[in-house]
Amino acid sequence: MGMYPEIDDKLMTLEDAVRCFIKNGSQIAIGGFTVTRNPMALAYEIVRQGIKDIHLVCHSHGQALDVLIGAGCVKRLEIAYGGNGRYAPTCIRFKKAIQRGEIQFEDYSNYQMSLRFLAGALGIPFIPTKSGLGSDLINLEGFPPEIRKEKKVASKKYVVTQNPFNSWGDKVVLLPALNPDVAIMHAQYVGEEGTVRIKGLTFADIEQAKSADIVIVTCEEIVPRSFIRLDPDQNSLPPFFVDAIVKIPYGAHPTAVYTCYDYDPKHLNLYKKVADDDRTFKEYLDEWVYGVKSHEEYLEKIGSTTLFQIKANPVLGYAVGLDRK
């Protein structure tokens, strides 16, 4: 028995969580949004374990997306946006991979992807929206036709049809539901009984988790039952949705976690500098991902000075006055 008997069967090391649940070819939904709450420790571990042929499904993503693509883990991508704020208006390795024809990709919008996860969570096969009528998102398929029959690939990107509840030619877009193999996410807190609490914006993390077969949550802290159940209005997921829990402080670095730490401008600027060139990007991975045995060792390299600088004001949620240039 460990320290937390109620979640003994779910509490794992980063290494075990990836080894148990993420396979070559897995369809994975990543939590977070551009520069915030990317499950980076998990992404680095996926890279270290050499997982290949991942089918990523996401709305707006940044650092984890770019590292996974850059390290050659991703074969297929359904996405709304690849960008990292001012540090990479378009994610650098994402951009290169598409321009070089190295990955299969298909574009949706943020709302559309969120609705697809919601449909998956609700157990409905598709969901209507008005978003995208007339756009090339609807007109152009990204995936080659021959993969449409494969598992986890929708037989069509969209269907545009008439609203069946009226007769005046009102058009709607039908979006195929998503049920990823695995959802990975990083939260501030998990209770010692397994309840997940995301503070700040949840993005589509909750829909993603509920739509997936397996949910891996990394967290900053495991907190007492008395704390997480004192104010249940604040909680995001009940324990039974979660399959693996990994306590990993700074597990989203260099992206931000509300009330805990800000994004790390120094590291994101370093990444921007090296990601543009294949050789320097490989050196980056060698140094920061393959070259460290654990997230702790990675954080040692980041250094305490930086970790203090990005530490968030717990009341305001971000690092006040942080040099973000």
Add this chain to the structure above:
Amino acid sequence: MADYTDNEMMALAAGRFIKNGDIVFAGTGVSILAATAAKRIYAPKAVIFFETGGIDPSLDEIPMAVADLRVMSGTCLNSGLIEAFSIVGHRKLHTIAFLGAAQIDKYGNLNTTVIGDYHKPKTRFSGSGGACDVASFASGVITFMQHQKRRFVEKLDYLTSVGWYKGGDSRKKLGLQRGGAMAVVTNLGVMKFDETTKTMYLAECYPGITIDKIVENTGFTIDVSQAVESAPPTAEELRILREEVDPQKLIL
């Protein structure tokens, strides 16, 4: 020489469109400057919100991304993407969205996806994000552009976000109930759209910018018959922008 920058003029020119009661969908860059300037100068009762779900943040510091922790701080509510998009298109709300794009056509349709062929692009951009959604749902869209011929094009390489589609009533016929392109704010001036044909026309040139310069930098024919000179920024507008909106000079 004028003592203000392109970004300052653009932020103010766009901010002047915002009215009290508007719900403003902001992005990053000049867009967040414009939204914050609008609220602090012209429309204190406007509400700024983000597609990520942050509603009415205090914005004591400028967010650098729509998921920046600063969009979650001092809000009335932190939610998620689905809730945010339920606001953009809500029938009871007048929502104005600020967007940016790599290319725009004369009907205000936008491309933020690729230059070149979609499958084998010369340049890949970030993609739609929430742009396609807000272009479908918002009451009006104001787009920020660098005014260059290669960006103001006859035909988009990829239509990410629908403006007035093919002009006239074609947007409505698509099934989009409201909204459309309201204005385009560039480093040279402000464009609006004809009420009937929905084609872009030149509404304002910034002080010191000639109509010829705008015509030269536009890749399609543009009506300039209604063009007037924009009011230059006042000292007070610039002070608020510099001292209150972006004191860290992250965007300005």
